[in-house]
Amino acid sequence: MTPRKRYGMSIDIDKCNGCGACMMACAVENNVPPVPEAANDRKGITWIRVYRVDNHRAYPERRTAYVPVLCQQCGHDTPCVHVCPQQAVDVDPETGIVGQMPERCLGCRYCMVACPYHARYFNWWDPAWPAGMEKTLNPNVAPRMRGVVEKCNFCHGRWHAAQQKAAAAGKREIDAADYVPACVEACPTGALRFGDLDDPSTEVAHDAARPESFRLLEKIGTEPKIHYRSQRDWVRDIANAPHPDGKDQHRG
């Protein structure tokens, strides 16, 4: 039996410059298609989405931060697991990763309603790439069909590949360097880190224990495994406070 892990991520918001490299790397790795011209930010599919947030003050005191939001990999009372009538969502006991099985999904979207982080996306259209571009698809990840929900799974295909590599080398445990999600690998500023939260020797466990670390909507008790951190008070406050103006967040 492989030793159990509790994979998680730490995100340094003060380092994120909102370039979007994580979003592109994720879409390339996981065969997420471009949506048709008619689609907008509500119907797009971005397993990781960088939101632009601000301190609610008027120009020129207004300040911006970029917050990458992906499936928070809830560790307790995972809402999407509870509501799925098809058992299409499960939590892998070996890794703690919340997985989505599109072939079981019937597209009811209860999980999207239940997810407090808006980190699930529905396939409104057939997955389609411009002619010839399907040659660039990653063979380790199956494209999903229209009518199902999908979300971040910490690049589960990479975890399988790392396991196979370890098995081929006669090891029971994977080398941590062999399993890094695409977004973490692509982040040019090093704002994203990934690893086993239960292993105190990992950077991510160290980050999670820092005083400026926080999680999104911590108060609802879902125990997310994505740990954010920022030195700025107003950024940390956003994690638990709704936007006072409601709808003025137009650019992200």
Next chain:
Amino acid sequence: MTTTRRNLLKFVGGGAAGALLTPAPWRLITDSALWSENWPGIPRPAHGGITARFTHCTLCPAGCAVRARCVAGQPVSLTGVKPHAVSHGALCPWGIAGHHLPYHPARVRQGPVKEATAAVAQAIAQRGTGEHVAVLDLRPGRTVSWTHRRAMAAINGGLYLTPRQPGYSIDLAAAKTVISFGAPLFDGWGTPGNVIAARSIFRLIQIEPVETRTAAMADLWLPIQPGSEFMLAAALAGNMTLAEAALITGVGEQALAAVQEAAESGQAVVLAADPASPLMSLNEKYGALGRTVVARSDAPMPEAWKQAAPEMSMAAAPDGAIRVLLIDESLPGGYIPWRRIAPKLAPDAVVVVFTSSNDGYARHAQFVLPAAVYPETAEDIGPAIDTVAAVFRIAAPLIAPVVPAVDPARFVERLAGLPASEPLRERAGAIHKAGRGTLLDYTAAKSTPVKDVTADNFWKTLSQGGCWMDDSAKRTAPENLVFPAAGEPPRDERPLTVVVAEPRRGGLESPLMSKLERESNLRLAANRVALSPDGARASGIENGDRAVLETAFGRLNVVVAIDPSVPAGVVEVAGGPRMADLCGGNGRARVVRA
């Protein structure tokens, strides 16, 4: 027992009711749903042997080192090369999806090659005295640029034109304070990995009207009134009091004093959004010349190449005298607004553009010829602004050309009657002959002094995506630090100042960029502008409305985003050729609801 009609109906009805209690009909519903979901079919990723290949990205002059994961020889993902001394394993979002470009649906796939060749030959034969043949090279400094220059030297009256190019490099690692007048340090200014690696060394003061990505990452952002940058520079230069500058720029006097103190505390460097801006002359005052701002050094080249046409800016070209203009837009580069080019053309000029995109000069040329795109073709990348040592890196092709492309260098060579050559190999030979510097071999993950490598192995490694880097040389101050400022723009009463908040070079970009634009609004798309809530209200525009952006040079249909971080009186736009044609050099606009 007789079978009556009633019994038959009872049996059928009972059977139908009973079937509902079995899984069969429900299964049929699920299957029908799945069949419809799968129609007309989902692409199947190809399978095959997995290999890693190396190249360099040509999408901007940074030329980051790239590791391609290939399945059956086809690149399926691109990542940076971690141990690289300059790019440090980083790639920007455009570079990450660069392998999609050959398949872009909007790519220029064919063009009238024979007709263009005949029209150019005829125009050259019929040109009058004083009429010129010119090449406009949007990305000077490449090896192919030297082919253009040699060809223009071989043609009587040949001109080699370029966008304004600074003859300097910036060593960010040698700076303690960076005073940036709108230079997009974290968004396309230099090599992303290099800038990020140096970030912990310097204090960044960003001076610009809107909070761009760079401003958001700065230690101090000074939100300045648009267009008042030169006043702030005058105050820093001591030609104006801080109080006067504060009134004009809208930046507090204390903040200005803090900038002045930081600038004069030593090891400060000034950067500007336009690398050839007169603002760069402040570096002389701060002693940055020869230390942080140094003369650009180029890789060695064959002696014979030095018989080449000199670089000339478009402004220096004679008016109405270019009879044939060949525009090499095969790589996106510094776009010159068409209104600056048009006056230079003779009345019956022939304009040919080599490009993969219909977005740039293809809108203005008579002949549009398809060019190869990254990563289809082998070519080197010119010098990056933040690399002090000379480098020579080849973008090794990762796939065979998807469309029959025209090589602009071959076209120009033939026009000038030069024999076909292998310029990349010739230059690699000259570098090897010079015998200095280091060869980086990503495949073997090692670096070797050039003197320890044979000429054949040197070329072989380079052509497989390797990199040559020169030894650190003596630093000298650049000769051409700034160019004269363009003339004062005509007075324009339009109410909004155009601010380019999203730098773009033009050219093709992956269809997946929709993730950052339409699907998330993280970046402004080329057809979107951002207005302040007050500005939008004044124009009767709601968020998401369609509108027309109107300047002195034309109109563009756009979608408006309302953004409270945009100051009143400003319209934020994304850069690129269309916006350069529409706004470049003026910067006043009006947004009208469509």
